[in-house]
Amino acid sequence: MLAVAAIGTLSALTIVGRQTGHFNLSRLILDVTVGLVACGLILVLGRRPVQGALALAVLAAISPAATPPSTVGTLTVAQRRPLKLAILVALAGIAGHLVQWIWRPTQGLSLLWYVILDVAVHAALLSWGQWTQARRALLDSLRERALRAETEQGRRVAEARALERTKMAREMHDVLAHRLSLLATYAGALEYRPDSAPEKLSQAAGVIRTGVHQALDELREVISVLRDSEIDELPGGRPQPTFADLRGLVEESREAGTQITYDEAVTAPESLPPATGRTAYRVVQEGLTNARKHAAGRPVSVRVDGRPGGSLEIVLTNPGGNGVPLTPGNGTGLVGLTERVQLAGGTLNHGRTRGEFRLHASLPWPA
Known part of the structure; x- marks a missing residue:
C-alpha cells in the first residue's frame, strides 16, 4: 500500500x-x-x-x-x-x-524529443527489469545448488558412516567367530577329557573364562558402533592386525589344540601395504576358524608366500569334517571374506577337492 x-x-x-x-x-x-x-x-x-x-x-x-x-x-x-x-x-x-x-x-517539448525520451525511459525500464529477473534467477540457482550440495554432502556422509559401520561389523564378526571357536575347542576338551589332570582342567577353565570376557568386550564394542551415530575411529581405539601378527594368530590356535603346519616364504614382508597385510590376516583367521568349526581336531596346513611386484598367495587346507560343525554357522563369513578380498583387488577361491577343504587367496602386491 x-x-x-x-x-x-x-x-x-x-x-x-x-x-x-x-x-x-x-x-x-x-x-x-x-x-x-x-x-x-x-x-x-x-x-x-x-x-x-x-x-x-x-x-x-x-x-x-x-x-x-x-x-x-x-x-x-x-x-x-x-x-x-x-x-x-x-x-x-x-x-x-x-x-x-x-x-x-x-x-x-517537440514530438522528436518526446519520442526519444519516451523510448529511452521504456528501454531503461525494460533493461532494469530484465537485469533484476536475471539476478533473481541467478540467486535462486545458487541457492538451489547450495541446498543440493548440502543434501549431497549429507548423503555422502551417511553412506560413509554406513560403510564404516559395515566394515567394523565385519571386522568384529571375524574376531568374535575366531574367539568363540577357540572357546568351543577348549570346552570340547573339557567335555571329552574329564579325566585330565586337575591343573590342565584348571588351565582350560581359565582360558575359557578369559576368552568369554574378551568375547563380551568385543561384542559390546560392535554394539556400541552400530548404535552410535558418529564414527570417528575404530571402537575402543584398538589397533588393527597386520601381517606381522600372523604368527601370533597361528600360535594362539596351536595352544587351543589345533595341529597347524605353517610355512611362510615372503620376501621383504616389511614392504607389504598395511591394508594387504590386514586382509591376509583376516583370510588366515577365517580359514582357521572354519577349520575348527567343521574339522575339529584335524590338522591344518597354512602356506603364505609372495614378493613385491607380484602377489601374496595364501593357501589353507584341512581334511573334510564329519558334517557336524563344532559351532553353528551360515556361511556368511566366507561371503564377507570374499568381498573383503575383492575390495583389496584380489581373488578368493574355496571348496572341497579330493576329500579336503582348500582356501586360496591371491592379493596384489605392488612393487
Whole structure:
C-alpha cells in the first residue's frame, strides 16, 4: 500500500503540473478519474502483470495521470516475464504515451524529443527489469545448488558412516567367530577329557573364562558402533592386525589344540601395504576358524608366500569334517571374506577337492 500511495502522489503532481497555466475543469475531472483507476490497477499487477500493464498503457493514452502507474506496469512485466513479452508491453506503453502527446502535447517539448525520451525511459525500464529477473534467477540457482550440495554432502556422509559401520561389523564378526571357536575347542576338551589332570582342567577353565570376557568386550564394542551415530575411529581405539601378527594368530590356535603346519616364504614382508597385510590376516583367521568349526581336531596346513611386484598367495587346507560343525554357522563369513578380498583387488577361491577343504587367496602386491 505504501508503494501505491507513492505512485498516487506522483500522479497527483503530474495532474497539477499539467493544469498549471491553462485550467480545464473537464480535463481535471478526467485526469483525477484516470489517476484513481490507474492507481487501483497497480494492485492487479501482482497477479496479472501483462493485462494490468496493457490496461495502464491504454489509460496513459487518455491522461498523463496514468504515466507513473504505466511505467510501474512496464517495469513489473520486465521483472517477471520473458524478454519478448516484456518488449511487446514496453512498445504498448510507448504507443500509449505517443497518443497522449498527440491529443495533449507537452508545452516546450517537440514530438522528436518526446519520442526519444519516451523510448529511452521504456528501454531503461525494460533493461532494469530484465537485469533484476536475471539476478533473481541467478540467486535462486545458487541457492538451489547450495541446498543440493548440502543434501549431497549429507548423503555422502551417511553412506560413509554406513560403510564404516559395515566394515567394523565385519571386522568384529571375524574376531568374535575366531574367539568363540577357540572357546568351543577348549570346552570340547573339557567335555571329552574329564579325566585330565586337575591343573590342565584348571588351565582350560581359565582360558575359557578369559576368552568369554574378551568375547563380551568385543561384542559390546560392535554394539556400541552400530548404535552410535558418529564414527570417528575404530571402537575402543584398538589397533588393527597386520601381517606381522600372523604368527601370533597361528600360535594362539596351536595352544587351543589345533595341529597347524605353517610355512611362510615372503620376501621383504616389511614392504607389504598395511591394508594387504590386514586382509591376509583376516583370510588366515577365517580359514582357521572354519577349520575348527567343521574339522575339529584335524590338522591344518597354512602356506603364505609372495614378493613385491607380484602377489601374496595364501593357501589353507584341512581334511573334510564329519558334517557336524563344532559351532553353528551360515556361511556368511566366507561371503564377507570374499568381498573383503575383492575390495583389496584380489581373488578368493574355496571348496572341497579330493576329500579336503582348500582356501586360496591371491592379493596384489605392488612393487
